[in-house]
Amino acid sequence: MAKRELDTRFSKFGTVSFTATTKVNDFIDHLEDGRVTGTRCAGCGTRFFPPRSDCFKCLDSEMEWFDVSGTGKLVTYSRLQYAPVGFEGDLPYCIALLDYGDYKVFGRIADSVAAEDIQVGMAMKTVVNRLENGQLNYVFEKAE
Amino acid sequence: MGKVAIIGVGQSPFVRQYPGSIRELAFEAFKDAMVDARLTTEQIDASVVCSAPEYDKQRSPAGVFAEYLGLNPQPTFYVETLCSSSSTGLRLAYSLVASGLHDVVAVLGFQKMSEISSSESQERMGRGADIQWESPFGTMMPAYYAMYAQAHMATYGTSPDDLALIRVKAATYGQINELAVYRKPVTFDMFTDPESRMTGPVASPLRVGDCCANADGSSCVIVASEEKARAWCDKPVWILGLGAATASVNLAGRDLFTGLAVAKEAARQAYGMAGVGPADIDVAEVHDCFTIAELMAYENLGFAQPGEGPELIRSKATYKEGEIPVNVDGGLLSKGHPIGATGGSQIRTIVLQLRGEAGDMQVRDPAIGLVHNIGGVGLYGNVTILGR
Secondary structure (H helix, E strand, O other): OOOOOOOOHHHHEOOOOOOOOOOOOHHHHHHHOOOOEEEEEOOOOOEEOOOOOOOOOOOOOOEEEEEOOOOEEEEEEEEEOOOOOOOHHHOOEEEEEEEOOOOEEEEEEOOOOOHHHOOOOOEEEEEEEEOOOOOEEEEEEEOO | OOOEEEEEEEEOOOEOOOOOOHHHHHHHHHHHHHHHHOOOHHHOOEEEEEOOOOOOOOOOHHHHHHHHOOOOOOOEEEEOEOEOHHHHHHHHHHHHHHOOOOOEEEEEEEEEHHHOOHHHHHHHHHOOOOOOOOHHHOOOHHHHHHHHHHHHHHHHOOOHHHHHHHHHHHHHHHOOOOOOOOOOOOOHHHHHOOOOHHHOEEEOOEEHHHEOOOOEEEEEEEEEEHHHHHHHOOOOEEEEEEEEEEOOOOHHHOOOOOOOHHHHHHHHHHHHHHOOOHHHOOEEEOOOOEHHHHHHHHHHOOOOOOOOHHHHHHOOOOOOOOOOOEOOOOHHHHHOOOHHHHHHHHHHHHHHHHHOOOHHHOOOOOOEEEEEEEEOOOOEEEEEEEEO
């Protein structure tokens, strides 16, 4: 019997990924297609971001994908000027949290947003971003 | 169910680089606590060993320590909740004693952080959060707490100056704590001087002066049944209340960003079990891994209303002579933060305070003390209330 190939798509997520295998690996394909996606439980309709393959409410594992779309409100952020090992080349960068109402999204603010323009409460949108090392993540840009 | 007491406490000096192995580091706190409790090793029925993994190479340190400390063949347990590991150890020891399974349990916390570099340590600590969805963005503990600071500032108008006042208080007491790693004076003016090390950038709005230092250290707390405590100890300190809580590891799963939900929940449980309220606390140790963490603790423990924490430090109410003295041993900001040892060190401080043995740091005649110990960025919360 041929050895089954391990699906390690998730190792493409972020500057350094610490996870290779997950049941929500399609998230990476969606990023490749320019989509940021979460999961919705087919049983109870609860939306999850980050996406999960299992619903803790109804203990069901039948999930549907949904697109993170529209704008979220900037809950809080921090600009790093010191980085953990492996991320030094990205400095300085901002990590942040957006509130979309039903769910929140943790990520980075796009480098194109000037530090002085960042305000807690501002409207932002989540967009896919390809990093210089070929990895994929998503970043927050100012909503038009 | 009988009462449960603390009959001995010990701590190694917290240092930048301990010149020995982890078992030797553990021995320092163990010996200190055993001398304090005037016990011999055969009187210890079980041990609980507490640390966060991946700083040193030893797997399953509990068994190694049991041999080195002369605690064979008694059972031992390893517990881990990151920075609150030894408060969780105390909770386990309490339940082992209260259940009647054991009479005397030693809780040993340790960490030797100097085995890896500072940026490696930030990466390890960052991986105490959500490694699948957050760590790939380059997270680290100061940045997570900085996000809470940013939210507190945006919501309540708290300023970097308020945070600086927390560090100045910590240094006031760190200078007189012989076991602290940082013993130099820190003045408010240093936070307005761009040349000062205190204003070095880390993760906005937190600066170098807002952050505690990594350290190597160990702590030991000896827990006993009421019967043994009354027979063996002149000044038992009673465990009156215990609270413990968890929260979503990913910040996206949380609702509160101006405080830690785990601290509020653990405090509610501990106050309820002890039958006391915030106004009854005479002295407190809170988890000031960052200045903002102490400020949030004031509010989450009910010493101040939400948003009014800064007023406590501005009015010096949390100084030794104030209404509610907090971290009068210098806190993590001065002592350093050897992850697994920290909770035990906080408990030790409160035990010494309640016994009236805190020396220059002694608060006037305290009867009830509180320990607030947080693991990760509010991933785990532990509140312990102790009384004479």
